[in-house]
Amino acid sequence: MRTLLVHQGEKPLIGILEDGQLAEVFFPQEGDTAEAVLLGRVERIVPGMKAAFVDIGQEKNGFLPLEEKNTGLSYPKTGDAVIVQIRKEAQGVKGAFLTRDISLCGETMLLTPMSRMIGVSSKITEDGKRKALKETGRAIAQERFGLVMRTAAENAPEDELAAEAERLFQQWEQIRRAAPTAHVPSVLMQPRSTLEAVLDDYRPRGIDQIVTDDPAVAEKAAGIAPVQVIPENLLTIYKIESQLKKAQERRVWLSSGGTLVIDPCEAMTVIDVNTAKFTGKRELEDTVLRLNLEACGEIARQVRLRNLSGIIIIDMIDMKTPEHRQMVLDALEEAFASDRVKTVIHGLTSLGLVEMTRKRSRPPLREMLAKQEEAHE
Incomplete structure (x- = not known):
């Protein structure tokens, strides 16, 4: 059962719950600019990088690659006005990543x-x-x-x-x-709201119910799914804060007693599956298979909830037979089938490690929570 939870207030939050567990979370922020279409002015061309820096009215100039597939656009000159779209918002010392390939x-x-x-x-x-x-x-x-x-x-x-x-x-x-006739720089198209983007992504996948503490959201969502307005303690009722706290911990306990250890690194994320307290009553190989299969579903949920992306390496408990290894890969594929972000399971390395990649879309959960705290200090 999939539930869309929409909390409005000092710290707004949108969550996707699947069978009562938080699977994905979004933090709407005023001033979010990803997807916005802007009219900017080229400030500087860097031939060696085949890129330009564009004034888009933000603190830092945006970075615009000049060679993009399928657009057929020629190089602009310094001072030219260009229509661009923000692919990635400014982060740290980097300005926004721009494209002329509008979507x-x-x-x-x-x-x-x-x-x-x-x-x-x-x-x-x-x-x-x-x-x-x-x-x-x-x-x-x-x-x-x-x-x-x-x-x-x-x-x-x-x-x-x-x-x-x-x-x-x-x-x-x-x-x-x-x-x-627009002023340079200026916004030509505002981005979709976070709620609009979530509805666009999840409505076709199916939303079984919507819960919110905002009657205006309930009115807007009428007709999409059954809506329930819970005026108070919405996050407490659905245990959102405790689930977010656990999603920042390194170790995740499985219901069988096994664990996942999740370590984001600079170049990749490493996930280790351990037996911990798990002791099967069958032969060792069957015990290992059962734990690895259980881990697949929780790995997919944690990757989506924490918004892990880029290269992800999973160290499953070692399996002896090719049939069991294939069963685990198939289970992992199935577990990620509901992920709205492009995810590719590349298979097993010679060392038995699962290689996968997930498209970078938003910052990881830890960064989004930190950004939300900064916004409300």
Whole structure:
């Protein structure tokens, strides 16, 4: 059962709970700029980096790569006004990471006005469905723009896909028409709110109920799923604060008595599976298999909740048979199937370590919590 929890207040929070356990968490902040489309001015070209630094009206200039696939855009000159989108917000000493390859996000698709490529989410694996979605995308786009069909497009009627594409294209047309007379730097399109982005991602996956302490959110969410308004103690009732506290700990206990030890490093994250107090009553190999299979589900939940990304190495308890190793890899694939972030299980190394990668999207949980605390000091 999937529950969307929306808490408003001094420290707003949006959580996704699956079977009562927190699986993903978001902290809406005023001034979030990821996805915003801006009109900026090129301050400096760095030929050796094939990049430019662009004044976008923030404390630090944004970093803009100048060679991007499929856009066909020429190099700008110093002083030129350019339409850019924030891919990653400014962090630490680094300014925002920018792109000229604009993408406008909808529930079933991404529209890319600078490209003419038609793509399909890698989570859709059946060849027939991929081919059909590409053909549908080409028919809708008519060479006017590019599209990336999201997983939600798989079962969407064609007329709904066409309507969403047209809505996104008109959004781009408004941006394009506004740019020539807009002040530089300025915002041409505000990003989606955190709640809008979460609904776009999870509505197609299924939301069984929505709980909130804000009647305005309840009104907005009416029709998406059954809504319950709990005016007080929402976070306490769903044990959100205690779950967030545990998600910052290095050691995670499994219900069987085994443990996960999670160590984020500079270059990667390492997850170690240990037997700890776990003692199976069967033969050793079966005991190891049962614990590794149990660990797969909790690893997926912890990776999503902590928002771990980049290279992730998992040291499962050593298994002797190829059949058991494959069962564990299959279980890990299944556990990550509900992850909205692109995740790839690459397999086992010669040392028996599981290699996987997860796309970087937002900062890890620990950083988001620290940022929230700073914002309210």
